[in-house]
Amino acid sequence: RDYRPLSFSKTGDFGAADIVFAGYGIQAPAKDGYDEYDSYVHLDVKGKWVVCFRFMPEGISAERRQFLNSYSSLRYKAMRARDLGARGLIVVSGPTSGVRKQLVPMQFDGSLAGTSLAVLSVSDDVFAAWLKSVNKDPEKIQKRLDTGDPAMGFPIKGLKLSATVDITQEKKTGRNVLGRLQVDDTPAHEIVVVGAHIDHLGAGPNANSLAKGDEGGTIHFGADDNASGVAAMLQIAESMATARDAGKLDGKRDVVFAAWSGEELGLLGSSHYVKELETMFSQHAAALSPPGGKENKEGDADEKKKQEAKDEKNKDEQSGPNTGGLHLYIAACLNMDMVGRMQEKLVLQGVGSSTQWQKMIERVNVATGLPITIQEDSYLPTDASVFFLHGVPILSAFTGNHSEYHTPRDTPEKLNYEGISQVARLMNLVCRQLISQKKSPDFVMQERPSDGQRRANLRAYLGSIPDYAESDTKGVLLSGVAKNGPASKAGVKGGDIIVELAGKKIENIYDYTYAIEALKIGQETEIVVQRKEKLIRMKVTPGSRD
Template identity: 30%
Template structure:
């Protein structure tokens, strides 16, 4: 009787313990995607409760498969800025009149938190352009040092979507111009051509947490007209005059503006989820293959979130982007753990904050659980849930990042129409690994109209198609983790991304830190061999703080400086290297 009770107890405990199916099944795929893309997770925005719940779900799946949890019980935490909020103490006073924040004025997220009281200069559109036939100067004959400058948003060619002034007309570009001219601060206002309604734009966080050293605010036309009143001017009159004459304009004003800005950048904590399956071969187990996918998404959407439904605030469930990719990593973890045939060790990782600028994969490669030179391959699964049944098209990036990859992809192809892209750089987490000279596989069924909208829901997933992609991926992974010789890395395409606008006449040949994590300047994440920066001795991790003596505080300032350079120039680039200042001479 005692034996029966004990045996029954053991059976109950065993039946309640972790269970997984090593086969890739439709039921498991549905279970993973349906949970990760459920409304209860509210879009898995980095740092929010749904983000944490998703991470806990993933770590439980890894643990149930018998994997060794890495870092702190499977979590690698890191900090990030998710939003900007108006804090206490924001004030605006024009002469003797006081105004209300969010009603009459609003700081920008990249404004300095400070108090400034100074006179004002109206400086047209805030432009100073001298490029071939393109000429415009709102600062001619005037000194704005120590003064506020009041400028119109936009540029003189507002009706043209391809305006030649676009690269000079963003608020950041104009704020940099004001800073270069030692202005005390910059005030933006929307002219009637820019916006018929006299309303403020919402506080917008552009996913870059770098800030200017001067206050940057916007005001309503009513406030701007109060600043102009002593000269008998209005914004509408000045705007009309400039556009009719097609020339810059400035005006010294007698008004005094006092402003206190206090914008709080909201910091939060998120995490990567990582686990290890040790290799079975005594020699090859010291080589590691990484299988990854990002698990974060856009939360409730809204301005600055990355949502393509700009005016819609609703749960963005991200079933394809990227619950489908995470499900792939979970399924492959269970399969490999069940098969136990992997000669090389395998690291499974779900990245956080990919949507914020690949922050999770950057954190992982900067502080890896094993040295990156021991990583011999990386598979990144991002949006594999919308396979088109008719075309059977499957996109794979990084196909030329090893000498063997393309033959491997073709030899094991079960019938997909493969769309191969050789380059290792791309808009997802594999880029962080390619920068470390690791062969990468970026597997995706591609974008679709529901991408980054509230319509990316689980019921639209092609589960049978996802299973086909996972089966193919399992075969590819099995080859890479068991082959006698590791893949042979080769550089495939530049290690930096081109400017979308294609407006730069020169390039240093570096991959910038797009997210602006570094506060002292613009960090160089990678240097491309054979390019000017490489020839000058620039190294990965250098922080560019000035070009030709002009300050560089972030990627926006870097791009602005770059736009003014010409091929053939020799320039000086000030960098911080291991905290010490160094000057490099670069031949463009």
């Protein structure tokens, strides 16, 4: 095949329109010592199809590539073409790209959110035929662009393109597997969650696969990521259940063992669980509210004010729908993700989420003697972070990354089985401490890290917390905002949907990330949110992450 739509393309019929060529389709501002790069200089693209090369210039320095990386993703290129009024974007790999497959794969890229223009991929042969009509050589053009010279784009005269795009998003049901260990004769009012994600990449049909060469399309076994974590979780469950049946398990809290689905697609299973709990708690609270009536309206108002003041005093340093209330039910979340390659050390992440973790780890590790490295950061690319963002202390075990990660080479014979068992024993002891101690661990909200651990290379900081599990919202739904952060000070709240930032239309998380990248620290700008049915405009002053 010589063409296909991209997964986030708009569907529908797109009438015939002119075609223009815009180099690599990149617009990057002058900053950090780098000159501006603009593929659209003096190029009229309004109402036209924009065709551009897929990646970024191949011959530029590593530092320049790192700078342009933020502006060269296909999502970003589509956003820029859209904002400039283009009919659609057409992506071509080009003769110097060296790709094995010229067309962009039809694959899930982490979000079901689409864009409001057509986005297509065409083969090098199709593009060459188009350029032949205007006496242009695609290889010569791309080689010149690869030097870092943006060059000027041009119209491909005499050609018009029409397209019909029909994409059906196939939605399937993921299934969490949960089991509750009731420690006492009656269900406890609090629980400790012990979890590990059970899903993996299958044959790797998405952007997360790191398969090489002919490995593509073959089974990604996921022995370490994350059969190892599930095995450790099951060992803990078996040990604690056996102890309870023998009358040797005492505690004030029950334990919920969870095998999460959809972690690789964006922490979907754990997010669903947390949302369901919050909905249940909200409905329960509403059911307990006294009925309205003239005679008690004044009293109800007084009680409401008292409760609001109490909630304000007790809530964690993060605001959002029901945030912080979850900690009243879930004392802590223990997570195991990739614990099968124990060599020099075990890494325990999320230690900064509670002041109690450090001493507790030291105490229980007397029995196991494991070499442990502590990491404070709780903003992790694993299920535990969902609980952290809802006010629950977390502790996540990890034995380190390796070259087989997300490839078909992550196979069972490479696992350190004794190491997995040792990790399970340590986390078992932590769990027993948690269910038996008088008070649940305190929760500490952390600032997002300022180093390279951030998912996005953003300097400007708003303190907004997107709901990554939400896919059907037009805009970016916020699960919360950091207390005293720029967004909070501006009046933005959890539950708001951001639809515009600094004059840029926001349709999805990608638009939002790119808009934040363009913000200037300390320079006031406008943010537009949808709150219920109302659009609200506010002024926000970005802070610095560094």
